[in-house]
Amino acid sequence: MSDYNFAYLDEQTKRMIRRAILKGVAVPGYQVPFASREMPMPYGWGTGGVQVTAACLTPGDTLKVIDQGADDTTNAVSIRKFFQRTAGVAVTESTAAATIIQTRHRIPETPLTEGQILVYQVPIPEPLRFLEPRETETRRMHALEDYGLMHVKLYEDIARNGAIATSYAYPVKVEGRYVMDPSPIPKFDNPKLSGSRALQVFGAGREQRIYAVPPYTDVVSLDFEDHPFEASKAPHACDLCGDDASYLDEVITDDSGGRMFVCSDTDHCAGRQAAGHRGRLSPQEDAA
Amino acid sequence: MYVAVKGGERAIDNAHAFLAEERRGDPAIPELTVAQIRAQMALAVNRVMAEGSLYDPDLAALAIKQSRGDLIEAIFLIRAYRTTLPRLGCSRPIDTGRMAAVRRVSATYKDLPGGQVLGPTFDYTHRLIDFALAAEGTAAQAPLASAPLGPVPRVTGFLDREGLIEDEPASEATPRDLTREPMELPADRALRLQALTRGDEGFILSLAYSSQRGYGRTHPFVGELRIGEVAVELDIPELGFAVEIGAITVTECETVNQFTGSRTQPPQFTRGYGLVFGQTERKAISMSLVDRALRWDELGEDNTGAPVQDQEFVLMHADNIQATGFLEHIKLPHYVDFQSELELVRRLRAGQQGAAE
Numbered sequence: 001m002s003d004y005n006f007a008y009l010d011e012q013t014k015r016m017i018r019r020a021i022l023k024g025v026a027v028p029g030y031q032v033p034f035a036s037r038e039m040p041m042p043y044g045w046g047t048g049g050v051q052v053t054a055a056c057l058t059p060g061d062t063l064k065v066i067d068q069g070a071d072d073t074t075n076a077v078s079i080r081k082f083f084q085r086t087a088g089v090a091v092t093e094s095t096a097a098a099t100i101i102q103t104r105h106r107i108p109e110t111p112l113t114e115g116q117i118l119v120y121q122v123p124i125p126e127p128l129r130f131l132e133p134r135e136t137e138t139r140r141m142h143a144l145e146d147y148g149l150m151h152v153k154l155y156e157d158i159a160r161n162g163a164i165a166t167s168y169a170y171p172v173k174v175e176g177r178y179v180m181d182p183s184p185i186p187k188f189d190n191p192k193l194s195g196s197r198a199l200q201v202f203g204a205g206r207e208q209r210i211y212a213v214p215p216y217t218d219v220v221s222l223d224f225e226d227h228p229f230e231a232s233k234a235p236h237a238c239d240l241c242g243d244d245a246s247y248l249d250e251v252i253t254d255d256s257g258g259r260m261f262v263c264s265d266t267d268h269c270a271g272r273q274a275a276g277h278r279g280r281l282s283p284q285e286d287a288a
Numbered sequence: 289m290y291v292a293v294k295g296g297e298r299a300i301d302n303a304h305a306f307l308a309e310e311r312r313g314d315p316a317i318p319e320l321t322v323a324q325i326r327a328q329m330a331l332a333v334n335r336v337m338a339e340g341s342l343y344d345p346d347l348a349a350l351a352i353k354q355s356r357g358d359l360i361e362a363i364f365l366i367r368a369y370r371t372t373l374p375r376l377g378c379s380r381p382i383d384t385g386r387m388a389a390v391r392r393v394s395a396t397y398k399d400l401p402g403g404q405v406l407g408p409t410f411d412y413t414h415r416l417i418d419f420a421l422a423a424e425g426t427a428a429q430a431p432l433a434s435a436p437l438g439p440v441p442r443v444t445g446f447l448d449r450e451g452l453i454e455d456e457p458a459s460e461a462t463p464r465d466l467t468r469e470p471m472e473l474p475a476d477r478a479l480r481l482q483a484l485t486r487g488d489e490g491f492i493l494s495l496a497y498s499s500q501r502g503y504g505r506t507h508p509f510v511g512e513l514r515i516g517e518v519a520v521e522l523d524i525p526e527l528g529f530a531v532e533i534g535a536i537t538v539t540e541c542e543t544v545n546q547f548t549g550s551r552t553q554p555p556q557f558t559r560g561y562g563l564v565f566g567q568t569e570r571k572a573i574s575m576s577l578v579d580r581a582l583r584w585d586e587l588g589e590d591n592t593g594a595p596v597q598d599q600e601f602v603l604m605h606a607d608n609i610q611a612t613g614f615l616e617h618i619k620l621p622h623y624v625d626f627q628s629e630l631e632l633v634r635r636l637r638a639g640q641q642g643a644a645e
Binding site: 004010033034035036037038039040042043044045047067068069072073074075076077078081104105106123134135136161162163165167168169184185186187188206208232233234247248249250264 | 296297299300364367368370371372374467468469470471472473474600604609610612613614615616617620621622623624625627628629630631632635636639
């Protein structure tokens with residue numbers, strides 16, 4: 001079917017979403033309720049991100065879609081195809097070439113630039129949700145900047161485990177005001193949230209919330225003076241491109257404990273390999 | 289050796305082709321037509337229309353065919369289609385008092401004006417597998433009443449005349465639209481009823497059942513249950529009057545519930561209300577019980593902490609399209625997060641072992 005509006009949503013709906021995005025930009029980290037629509041893909045599969053992307057796309061945009069850092073994971077493929085079909089925009093796997101990047105669970109390794117928009121898919125937008133299940137209550141807590149419960153949770157982690165036992169969706173404070181869920185990115189990615197040159201927009205379809213971090217906004221991962229936040233990753237280098245500073249996936253290679261580590265960001269890894277970088281398990285080419 | 293996870297696109301296309309083949313099944317068996325599903329799987333069609341929030345039996349039947357009989361999947365197809373439809377207008381409130389009822393029963397009066405009309409019901413059938421159906425026998429002809437049932441008065445109307453049931457004042461206010469605005473809590477009754485009528489039948493049923501078993505008990509009687517066609521009228525601004533644009537079948541259930549009274553109100557009966565597209569009796573009764581249970585606050589009743597009394601719990605979890613999407617999304621890759629958890633557990637274990645030595 002080709003008789004859908006550009007980027008699927010009708011213009012009225014896009015306008016409603018853009019208003020929510022603008023409000024989100026004006027109040028960084030604040031969760032703006034919006035009248036999320038039913039999309040032709042399931043809730044929980046990126047409907048919030050898809051609606052934000054649809055509202056931001058113009059015919060001149062170049063779109064990149066990643067899931068787990070990779071362009072070729074099934075759901076990323078599916079969402080990219082959706083916009084190719086409904087918006088006919090150019091698509092790319094290159095982080096630098098994209099004007100809009102929709103992501104699930106990662107921030108690209110390549111630093112983003114001004115004019116780019118990073119759209120996050122968000123399952124549970126409320127950072128306080130697992131401490132307080134009631135929306136009526138958590139909204140009140142945000143309004144009163146009542147974040148004591150969150151600090152107690154982090155403190156209890158340290159008391160019990162000697163460390164904060166949150167490794168992804170690690171809570172942050174935006175511009176000194178709202179505590180925000182950065183979506184389930186590994187905490188390794190948290191430092192990239194702060195002072196980013198790109199606009200970051202978060203869409204939660206099922207929960208009907210949009211929030212944003214404008215460019216050059218201060219984003220601080222919650223911690224304690226004596227237990228500072230630490231962006232952690234597997235203590236290895238990529239076995240394909242040799243990078244020891246990128247976030248790695250662990251891949252099990254046999255049933256006797258064999259494993260390898262590879263960059264989760266496929267564009268980053270492919271770019272390094274093309275530039276001649278090699279890792280422990282790179283195919284040995286004959287130096288001709 | 290690491291095999292790059294490429295080819296996701298081809299895998300998806302092939303999976304979809306496989307699905308299409310499985311949907312059709314054995315080509316030696318004649319294919320179901322949409323008309324057959326609409327006519328012979330009518331109650332499934334009704335459920336898809338009700339929870340899909342779109343009254344279109346042909347489209348619902350097609351969705352059932354496309355979804356291989358998975359009704360939640362069919363509801364999802366209808367919902368996704370529904371959001372793309374333009375809003376041409378808002379109908380006048382339907383008048384179920386003028387319903388052409390095919391079924392109308394009351395559990396509170398032995399007989400009443402209009403009578404007890406059983407209609408096409410499973411009630412009182414013995415649930416014995418009818419092997420004759422397997423032989424594709426033709427159905428017996430039902431005898432026809434001498435005259436169709438005209439509009440029948442409401443049971444709650446009888447009680448109302450005596451002041452025995454709470455007053456339900458009419459309102460011309462346009463209710464808020466659940467599908468066009470984000471849900472805001474606490475939600476008023478109109479919004480709650482919208483959420484309940486499109487909520488998952490199983491979920492609403494279980495909540496209602498839990499209230500019957502004592503978790504938020506409301507002592508309901510089915511004052512009246514009626515099923516039939518009602519006219520849908522639309523105000524045409526250019527004409528200045530309402531025009532009948534069609535008819536829909538709905539099921540309406542009004543429960544009559546005990547209420548002991550409060551400081552300001554004498555003892556009287558209270559109401560629970562259910563209204564659902566199509567012949568969807570179980571859903572309409574369940575809805576009226578849940579509706580009544582959710583009214584504890586306005587009626588000054590105790591909050592016993594029962595799930596059915598908890599508006600946020602009920603409304604935020606009633607939608608099966610939201611629920612199934614979020615539930616099934618855990619099939620998607622999560623290896624980035626899992627990797628960070630692996631690192632954390634390894635680190636914590638190393639720390640603990642270091643401390644033990």
